[in-house]
Amino acid sequence: MQKIKIGLLGFGTVGSGVWKILQENKKIIGKNCGYEVEVSKILVQDMTKKRDGIEQKDIFTDNPKDILEDPAIEIVIEVMGGIEPAREYILKAIENRKHIVTANKALIATHGDQLIHAAKKAQVELCYEASVAGGIPIIHAIKESLSANRIYNIMGILNGTTNYILSKMTAENMDFETALKEAQGKGYAEADPTSDVEGHDAVYKLTILARLAFGSYVHFEDVYREGITKITPIDIEYAKELGYVIKLLAIAKEEEGKIALRVHPTFVPQQHPLAAVGDAFNAVFVKGNAVGDLMFYGRGAGDLPTGSAVLGDLINIIKKKDLQKRLYENGFDQNSKRVIRMEENQSEYYVRLLVKDVPGVFGKVATEFGRHGVSLSSVIQKGREEPSVSLVFVTHETTEQNVQMAIKDIVNISEVVKLANLIRVEKMS
Numbered sequence: 001m002q003k004i005k006i007g008l009l010g011f012g013t014v015g016s017g018v019w020k021i022l023q024e025n026k027k028i029i030g031k032n033c034g035y036e037v038e039v040s041k042i043l044v045q046d047m048t049k050k051r052d053g054i055e056q057k058d059i060f061t062d063n064p065k066d067i068l069e070d071p072a073i074e075i076v077i078e079v080m081g082g083i084e085p086a087r088e089y090i091l092k093a094i095e096n097r098k099h100i101v102t103a104n105k106a107l108i109a110t111h112g113d114q115l116i117h118a119a120k121k122a123q124v125e126l127c128y129e130a131s132v133a134g135g136i137p138i139i140h141a142i143k144e145s146l147s148a149n150r151i152y153n154i155m156g157i158l159n160g161t162t163n164y165i166l167s168k169m170t171a172e173n174m175d176f177e178t179a180l181k182e183a184q185g186k187g188y189a190e191a192d193p194t195s196d197v198e199g200h201d202a203v204y205k206l207t208i209l210a211r212l213a214f215g216s217y218v219h220f221e222d223v224y225r226e227g228i229t230k231i232t233p234i235d236i237e238y239a240k241e242l243g244y245v246i247k248l249l250a251i252a253k254e255e256e257g258k259i260a261l262r263v264h265p266t267f268v269p270q271q272h273p274l275a276a277v278g279d280a281f282n283a284v285f286v287k288g289n290a291v292g293d294l295m296f297y298g299r300g301a302g303d304l305p306t307g308s309a310v311l312g313d314l315i316n317i318i319k320k321k322d323l324q325k326r327l328y329e330n331g332f333d334q335n336s337k338r339v340i341r342m343e344e345n346q347s348e349y350y351v352r353l354l355v356k357d358v359p360g361v362f363g364k365v366a367t368e369f370g371r372h373g374v375s376l377s378s379v380i381q382k383g384r385e386e387p388s389v390s391l392v393f394v395t396h397e398t399t400e401q402n403v404q405m406a407i408k409d410i411v412n413i414s415e416v417v418k419l420a421n422l423i424r425v426e427k428m429s
């Protein structure tokens with residue numbers, strides 16, 4: 001069997017997963033791509049680090065030129081993470097006519113357009129399946145298998161860490177801090193969990209999916225973002241009582257040529273398939289005008305699941321190489337669809353207020369909602385947090401602007417202590 005040489009940039013969680021799969025599934029991979037895949041060099045930062053399971057110590061280098069400028073290396077796998085120098089290295093590899101596979105969501109979301117154009121110009125492939133939802137082949141599904149559809153709705157649980165935290169909080173009545181500590185103990189959350197718990201990671205992934213699904217250039221800063229740090233066990237209990245589960249959803253919807261892009265905690269009906277996605281799993285719910293509803297479910301991180309996606313891309317590139325015909329990304333239709341402002345967003349809302357336990361307060365709050373055109377579908381009042389009580393409202397569908405203006409006036413009512421939480425209730429149909 002002929003050999004094909006590849007270079008790895010990075011040998012951390014994902015890089016070592018790629019290596020393990022290449023060893024373990026050598027025969028299957030060879031059969032599926034028609035070549036023996038040989039890793040020529042691996043770029044790392046710390047040459048003194050112990051690397052288990054690798055005998056050829058000279059395979060490691062800390063000089064990127066050993067990979068980027070080696071003419072024998074045809075494909076470069078970037079699994080080092082971060083923006084720089086990953087961007088610089090990928091551009092250099094592209095300039096040297098090497099195909100690229102990357103798992104780097106932050107890089108693709110922030111500089112994807114530049115990299116895609118460079119790859120197109122150099123007539124090389126740039127693949128990034130592992131950048132969204134780890135092992136779930138959602139990018140291939142959207143780009144290839146669903147390409148006869150107009151995709152108009154994507155709702156994803158795209159961050160395993162936050163899903164683990166919310167699942168723990170829901171199942172075991174834990175508070176956020178305790179659940180976060182557990183997630184860190186299990187290796188699901190980083191020491192600095194900001195990117196996950198504040199929703200940045202999900203924003204990057206949603207940006208990538210929305211570009212592909214809507215064929216429209218989307219800037220990651222256009223995505224509305226709210227993390228899960230404000231979710232309390234009380235909100236989770238009310239959600240249960242009202243028939244919902246709280247999930248951090250990444251939502252991309254297209255309606256009448258405009259797109260809505262948001263990442264925020266969301267009330268998901270208990271009977272919806274996304275509500276059953278527990279632990280650190282990821283899931284992506286997609287609606288296409290021909291295929292209808294689809295749900296993809298699996299592991300969104302980890303060495304082997306992510307390595308599986310990286311190597312799927314690698315095998316596809318090798319297969320295409322022999323077809324003499326390359327399929328290039330067409331680039332995006334710049335600004336063809338307007339991203340709607342969050343104020344225009346339509347949703348139902350769960351609003352929990354802390355109020356003084358005195359008569360008449362419900363009437364005053366309801367009047368303010370009414371004055372701003374917000375009608376109410378449910379109200380729950382219970383004396384749980386003495387001396388204040390929680391007053392919970394679920395609204396009918398209204399705009400973000402209406403609800404925010406109503407809240408602004410409601411928090412000024414003298415009997416209202418504070419807005420304890422506001423969570424969007426997603427319409428799933």
Ligand SMILES: NC(=O)c1ccc[n+]([C@@H]2O[C@H](COP(=O)([O-])OP(=O)(O)OC[C@H]3O[C@@H](n4cnc5c(N)ncnc54)[C@H](OP(=O)(O)O)[C@@H]3O)[C@@H](O)[C@H]2O)c1
Nearest residue numbers: 010011012013014044045046079080081103104301302306
């Ligand atoms: N972890 C996951 O489950 C997962 C899932 C999906 C996508 N991803 C993405 O995959 C990428 C890699 O993630 P990871 O978790 O595998 O990262 P990681 O464990 O931190 O590994 C990073 C690797 O890159 C090397 N590296 C970092 N900066 C370098 C530099 N400037 N020069 C040379 N080598 C450098 C490190 O070298 P040393 O070993 O010498 O420190 C290490 O081997 C990221 O973009 C991440 O977002 C990860």
